[in-house]
Amino acid sequence: EVQLVESGGDLVQPGGSLRLSCAASGFTFTSHIISWVRQAPGRGLEWVANMRQDGGDKYYVDSVKGRFTISRDNAKNSLYLQMNSLRAEDTAVYYCAREENGFDVWGQGTMVTVSP
Amino acid sequence: QSVLTQPPSVSAAPGQKVTISCSGSSSNIGSNYVFWYQQFPGTSPKRLIYANNKRPSGVPDRFSGSKSGTSATLGITGLQTGDEADYYCGTWDNSLSAGVFGGGTKVTVL
Numbered sequence: 001e002v003q004l005v006e007s008g009g010d011l012v013q014p015g016g017s018l019r020l021s022c023a024a025s026g027f028t029f030t031s032h033i034i035s036w037v038r039q040a041p042g043r044g045l046e047w048v049a050n051m052r053q054d055g056g057d058k059y060y061v062d063s064v065k066g067r068f069t070i071s072r073d074n075a076k077n078s079l080y081l082q083m084n085s086l087r088a089e090d091t092a093v094y095y096c097a098r099e100e101n102g103f104d105v106w107g108q109g110t111m112v113t114v115s116p
Numbered sequence: 117q118s119v120l121t122q123p124p125s126v127s128a129a130p131g132q133k134v135t136i137s138c139s140g141s142s143s144n145i146g147s148n149y150v151f152w153y154q155q156f157p158g159t160s161p162k163r164l165i166y167a168n169n170k171r172p173s174g175v176p177d178r179f180s181g182s183k184s185g186t187s188a189t190l191g192i193t194g195l196q197t198g199d200e201a202d203y204y205c206g207t208w209d210n211s212l213s214a215g216v217f218g219g220g221t222k223v224t225v226l
Binding site: 035037044045046047050059060061062095097101102103104106107108109 | 162170213215217219
């Protein structure tokens with residue numbers, strides 16, 4: 001079964017850091033770009049970041065540039081999102097999603113709450 | 117403020133048709149494929165339409181997509197109560213070098 005499973009979400013104080021993980025299974029991880037997409041409570045979807053399969057080019061939404069870093073470990077079939085200098089507006093459910101003619105597979109999401 | 121513009125809500129009676137518009141620009145919809153996603157409360161989004169107008173296996177043909185210039189449209193015919201959900205359009209923006217979504221449209225079956 002093709003599956004993405006996120007983990008690492010937590011309650012963190014403003015200015016803090018958190019590392020999210022996305023574990024992939026059931027498909028050839030190295031053949032796909034995987035993105036991070038987030039959704040603040042009661043709000044719409046916001047694309048956050050992705051990177052090439054070979055770990056090359058990385059792309060970010062402007063609001064997280066310089067604070068978030070996307071990475072992947074192809075040997076572990078895993079994608080990561082290192083989030084630093086967290087702000088209240090980063091509070092959201094974070095999904096990882098496989099790119100295959102759009103986002104064809106989504107994880108269940110992991111909740112990140114930034115609050116004092 | 118989303119890069120792609122969708123109406124916040126649309127509604128119609130069971131069996132009727134609704135259309136959801138998605139407006140963008142030459143750097144996003146005008147240059148790339150458009151995708152549509154369906155999301156029920158508390159669940160992950162599901163891909164509904166890819167490459168402007170193609171349906172993945174398992175998606176009923178009541179759902180259709182189209183694109184013209186810098187705008188795209190999702191159509192739902194034979195509306196059912198089970199179609200009540202949020203719908204999002206998405207694509208890539210070449211100027212931003214980023215993925216973009218519309219703000220989402222809530223479909224209500226009257």
